[in-house]
Amino acid sequence: MFDFVRTHTRLLQFLLVLLIFPSFVFFGVQGYSSFTEGGNATVAEVDGHAIKQQQWDMAHQQQAERLRRQMPNVDPKLLDSPQFKRETLDQLVRERVLLSAAEKQHLAVNDDRLQRLFISDPQYAFLRKPDGSINNEMLAAQGMSSADFAERLRRDLTLRQVMEGVTQSAPDTPAARQISFNALLQQRQVQLQRFNAADYTARVNPSDAELKAYYDGHQAQFKAPEQAVIEYVVLGVDALQQDLSVSEEDLRKYYDENAARYTSAEQRRASHILVASDKDQPAAERAKAKAKAEALLAELRKNPASFAEVAKKESQDPGSAQRGGDLDFFARGAMVKPFEDAAYAMKPGEISNVVESDFGYHIIRLDAVRGGEKKPFEAVRPEIEAEVKKQLAQRRYTEAAEQFTNTVYEQSDSLQPVMDKLKLKKQTATVQRTPAPGATGALASPKLLEAVFSNDVLRNKRNTEAVEVGANQLVSARVTEYRPERVRPFEEVQLQVRERVVNEQALALARKDGQARLAQLQQGGDAAAGSLPAAVTVSRAERGDLAPAALDAVLRADASKLPAVLGVDVPQGYVVARLLKVESPKADAPQLVALQGQYAQAWAAAEGRAYYEALKKRFDVKIKAPAVAAVPADAAASK
Template sequence: MLDFLRKQAQSTLIQAVVIIIAVVFVFWGGSSSLRGHRTSLASINGEEISPQEFQRAYEQAIDGLQQQFGGKLPPGFAEQLGIKQQVLYRLIQAELLRQGGDQVGITISDLPVQERVAEMNVFQENGTFNLQKYKDVLSQNRMTPVSFEKGLKSDLRTERVRELIGSFAAVSDNEATRWLAYNGEEIKLAYVKLDPASFEAQVKTDETNTKELAAWFEKNKDRYRSEPKIRLKYLLFKQSDDEKQVQIADADLKAKYEQDKERYRQPEERHARHILLQVKKDAPAASRAEKKKLAEEVLAQAKANNADFAALAKQYSDDASNKEQGGDLGFFSAGRMVPAFDAAVFAMQVGEISGPVETEFGYHLIKLEEVKPETVRSFEQVKASIAVELQQQQVKSLTFKRAAAAYEEIMRAGSLDKYSQQGKGQVAVADYFSRKELPAELPKDPKLAEAVFSLKKGELSNIIELGDSCAVLFADDLKEPELPKLEAVQDKVTADWKKEKAAELAAKAAADLLAASREKKALQSANGAAVLTTEFLKRSATGKDAPPSPVLEEAFKLAWKEKLPTKPVQAENAWFVYEVKERKAGAGKIEEQARQQLLASAQHNLLSAWLGSLQSQAKIRINEDLLK
């Protein structure tokens, strides 16, 4: 594996015009199906991705998109982007990275996980990690410390894998010089833009081309096929209608507090500093003994009169994460550190210095700075949050019970219509609508749209739980997609046909202009189209004076002796003919920032190659039924 990495690291030319540090990897091809195997969504070398794991990742992706769109997504937007497929690709990629990390021997201990948790601002109060806040935040997000830290450990291992694979990448001086010449090259262009819109006036729509228009419509009529539509009958049960019925008594709040009292317990916390003399696990005995001797010498200095432990940590500690803070570990509770370290700290007195304490990381010298005794937040402190929690739970439960009772009545009545006729509920009707045109009275929830358009004609849904309501749906009628007659869409068809014919005229005009320019060995002017001349431009140039990037790309591909291309360039719904007026070779001294960009690109390419190797050897199976 390492020989493979070394070979892959020696690239011939790194194209770093735009550096993208994201591994884009398609796993779909070549994967066999798990159709009919209902217990997992995918399997990678026998390691399964469960539907629950996929659902959590999918919901996180949807939440992120909703935040970008102000809390709402356009109907069908997630499907158009293929979010489900993207989420699955990421999960498969993460599992391949994890398995690859196992192959190269990367493991993560509990200590870096604990340190990462302690550094997160969301779990801190007044700049210090707070265990109770940690538990509360995770609880609010339906997670436990065990599951959260397991995921965090996986993320840290992925980081280590990326760092390890990236460490094999290198950029030689010759490669950097070649990139400088490539990226620093400049050209000055003259070009003509032939916009189809300017040719539309030449396209006549009269009796002479009626047959041509009809033939064009017949060839392209699927473009005008209507979307499927549904006429929906439904019952909507809103939580807001039940809020006034729920009153939480103080006795209930007190009982809930007593029941969950452990949630409000803040265990004893200790504030310590340490000096780490790091020893690798596979270090020889002589090296280990040398480090221990150094630890004992530093310990003697630390215990000397008026010794500054923080200053000694800055001088000697190998723990880069807190060395500059004088080895400060902040406050932490029992069980947060590795066992030997944890046992030592919680057996010390304030001001005491202990060590050397041996752990898997090496030898630690520890100073206990402060102790916070165990506390329990009082009922009055948490009463308001308990009230909100119980209110939400009971209102949601009450709303669901109303929906469930109505559903049972519908079953007894035999249909939603008979249920309505008995006067037991107000059934609403939404006339024919498509997925893209949801009625305003329906909740704008992706789950609702998904449920509506999964129904068959005459089918009653289960109870659909939405964010703040429940719904029961009935597909009263369906309209399948229809192909319209030409007369029904005449105006739109005529407009589309004119645009296509104008585009053909623009393409012909561009070809004729290029032929004339090549004959004259210089760019000629076109009827009604101005010849624009740029300043010197680099490959990545943008702005109102620069032509579209595809034009620049083609211009830079021309041999230095060539001035004119062999064919026009199509970009931004127009055609371009250009001439290279002048060129400047790239030169100069490679800057450190550019070198780092090159290195980042090399690391990205190497990681992609490594993942490609893992994927080609992996057995990846996907349950396509569960992905629908």
């Protein structure tokens, strides 16, 4: 019990979030209350609450940094991709939606439940050593106050309640299970004959007239998009740091003024004996417990060496009693205050008087002290220099941003003046009205591209206004060449046209032969089917190399009268199928047994998604950030 109270730190918080609420794996301790609200574009709204660009940027940076620590070899481009950034925004929105739902439903988690959960829930067992104590080495590496942890854990458990009411009541009846399993595991034996367009390409040779006719009728397929060739400059904190220098004197002054940052936290190792007595117990019960503690203390005063033996026998803290009362090392903020105050006032080897807390009465022995050492200046000098430069650049940014904004506007016929004034580097790019897939930085900003394609910038070749594309980041661009949308001439796309016409004509031949074969089977029955390949068994779980459209047709086919023949158009051509046999899954089939446990989880997940979508509508979620193009699905060939 007492171990739980003293060991709230950042790692436990992160792992609990990962276990309890996967959608919060992207975020640290900071809640919405810690984000600043001013001076940023709104990227989303939930129940009237704005999510600002700065919040999004901060959450993205935190998640990227976590993944870098966990996977040092991760591709940096992945962490800066539009899809990754959008996932972060989706998580911010989800948390805000669930916070609103929890507030409306008056959900909360009290201290007792937090404590019981940690003690009784098996999912937290991995945070305890084999002897039942907390793994302090893991926790200390994270550096988090107990107040921060308790706030976050309480909130995450509260948010879990929002979804649990739905996900834990998902339907799971034998009849529904049977229907679902039958649809997934039912097997059908079928003979297949494929007519692939690729086998017909050698038989087609379209004429120039056919190619030109196709081109004339499908010119929209051969358009070159509207483009602008631009030059642009970016003002950001990173750019301002480049020319900054900091004197050795200033670095040492910063080191001295921030000594606490470079001093390891003092930790103390103590053992204790607890006579448990909850703060809400009657006064008489508390007095009885105190008297017992006083008696134990008197015994220890006579024989201090018996502390561990007495703790094993008399202490009512199950987490430490078996270890002779040992609580291992802990820092300030990890213990309840009366205990901490006593421990930090003692000398190693000293035994305290009886200390009262909400949990009862403690006798404390201080065993060791460590930490408190200050890192030498030389060891942290690079870190200090980077931090000081960053702070100076951030202070300089406000003034530089004003200069940047005024200069690109007042001298709008060139970017050179602002480049010279602020020592910025010119960059070039070719852009369209919407961000290109995979675009990063300024080129991923719809606001900048909108400015680039404005009438004044296009026609008069003027600078765009200063556009904020991120936290402490301004951009201005000018168009050096404009390329309007145009239909590319036939000569330029003739090879593409030919490829499409050949594919189209080959597909038509394949389908024609496939339909003829289908008619033959329908009229000739078993005699006509003699030349079909051997039967194969397919199901939704095991489709083999059958194209999805063909598999769906085979599984939907009327099996009341067998054999049954059918034909299916597929992207690659045409498939003729002869259905021979239908087999439903047996009750003891290994696949069926394995799916029993997954069925309820699948229903719960589906119900949870549907409920969350309903909450998004209820709380009027508005995403104002640009949509991210979907990642293309795997185009693996299916026959």
